[in-house]
Amino acid sequence: MNGWKNVITPMALPAGSAHIQRWAMIGLQSGIALMGIISMHPYFLWSHQKPAYALATLLLILSCAGCFRALVLTRERILLALAASLFLVYLSFLPKVHGGITRWLFLIPFVIALLLLSRQDLQRAFNKFQWLFALSLLPGMLAWLWLAAGLPMTFEWTYPPSEIVQRGPTPYFMRPAVIFLPTNGMLLPNGGTIFRLCGVYDEPGTVGTIAALTLAATRYRLDWKGVVCFVAGVMSLSIAFAVLTILGLLATAAAVRRFGLLALVLVSALAGAVPAMGLEPNISDPNRMTSINLILPPSHPHWRETQAAGRPFGLFDDAQIRQSQALDNRALPAMRKLFNEYAGSGPRTLLFGIASNASNVHAGDSASWLQILTNYGIVGFAWLFLLFAAPIVWLWRRQQLDFLTAMFCLLFLMSFYQRPVIWLPVPLLIYLAGLSISRKTA
Secondary structure, eight states, rough: OOOOOOOOOOOOOOOOHHHHHHHHHHHHHHHHHHHHHHHTTOOOTTTTTHHHHHHHHHHHHHHHHSSSGGGGGHHHHHHHHHHHHHHHHHHHHHHOOSSOOGGGGHHHHHHHHTTTHHHHHHHHHHHHHHHHHHHHHHHHHHHHHHTTTTHHHHHHHEOOTTOOOOTTTOOOEEEEEEEEEETTTTEOOOOOOEEETTTSSSOOHHHHHHHHHHHTTTOOOOSHHHHHHHHHHHHTTHHHHHHHHHHHHHHHHHHHHOOHHHHHHHHHHHEEEHHHHHHOOOOTTTOOEEEEEEEEOSSSSTTGGGGTEEEEEEOTTTSEEEEEEESSOOHHHHHHHHHHHHHHHHHHHHHOSOOOOOHHHHHHTOOHHHHHHHHHHHHHHHHHHHHHHHHHHHHHHHHHHHHHHHHHEEEHHHHHHOOOOOHHHHHHHHHHHHHHHHTTOO
C-alpha cells in the first residue's frame, strides 16, 4: 500500500546498530509525546516552558540521529516537512505589535520528525502521549469525585504567569497534581462542590477538547486510556467535548455497528447540557460554603497570620459552571472589533495580518479562527489550510479516505473554530495519528 499510510522497510543493520536504532526510536516517540504534553501548559511547567521545550527538542534531535534510517523519506513527506518548516519560519518573522519575533522556529525539529515517522511509529508516539495524558488526569478526577462527595480537601491559592493566561490575573486553586478554576464551580445539595476538571492544565476546555479529539483519533477505542479520556471529558463539562464526542460516537456507531456507543452519547449530551443551559441545583446557602480549606499566600489582601494554616472557602458570588452565557464565547466583542479593523485594512495587512500577536494584545480572552487572519493574514491562513489538506488529498487520491477518517477530519476542523493554533505539538500529533489509524488498529 502506497501513500500516507505507507511503511518503508528500513535497511538491514548490524546487530549493534539495530539495538541503538530501536532505543533511539523509543526516545523519539517519547520526545514527541512529551512535546505534546508540554504544549498543553501543565501547571508545573508554567515557569519552565522554555527549558522544557529545549530538553524535549534535544531528545528529539539526538533520537533522530540514532534512528535516521527508520524514518520514511518519501518525496511527499519531505516536501510536506519542508513546507511546514517554511510556514513556521514565516510565522516567526512576522512583526509583533511591539517589535521582535516569535519563536515558532523551535518547533521545526518536532514537525520534521513527526512527518517522517512511519505509520506504526507514529501510532506508538501517539499511544505514549495518550498514556501520559490519561495518567495526568487521574489525580484531578479523584479530587473531582472527592469534592463532589462533600469531603474536605486543602488547596493553595496561586496565579499563573501572564504568558499562560492572556485575560489578566486569574486565580487558581492548586494541590499536588491537581489544579482548577474556582470561578467554574457549583454547589450540590449534598454539600459537595463540582468544579470543571482541569487536571494539571490551565483550563477545562483543554481537557475537554483534547479528550474529544484523542477519542476520535482512536475511533473510540475504549481501553483504559480511552475510558479515562471519556470520563475526564465529561467531568470537564465542556460544550466542545460534548458536541465533538456526540457527533463522533453517532458516526462510529452507524459505520461499524457499535450500538453500545449510543449510551455514551446520552452521557455526553448530559455533560454538554449542564454548561449550555446553565443547569444547577437551587442552593439556599447564602455563604455558598464548600468543603475546601484554602491557604492564601501572604501577598493576598485577605491573608491573616491567624489563618496561615487555611480558612474555609465559600464559592465566589459570580462562580458558575460556565462564565459566558453566549453559546459561542470564542469570538468576543474585542476579537470581532479587531477582525473588523483587519477586514478594513489595505492589501498588505490583508495579506500578512496586523501583527503576529495582535489577537493576544488586543483580544486576549478570545480564541477564534479569526485570529489566524488578523495575526498572519490571508497568506498564513491559506498556507495553513494547504498543509493540513495535503495528507487528506493523498489519502483520497489513493482511495484510502474512508468514512471514519473523513469524520475525524470534520471533527478536527470543528475544533479549529475555537482552538485555531493547530500547528502546536498536541493538535498536530493527534491530527496525523487520526489520519494514519486503520480499522484493524481502531
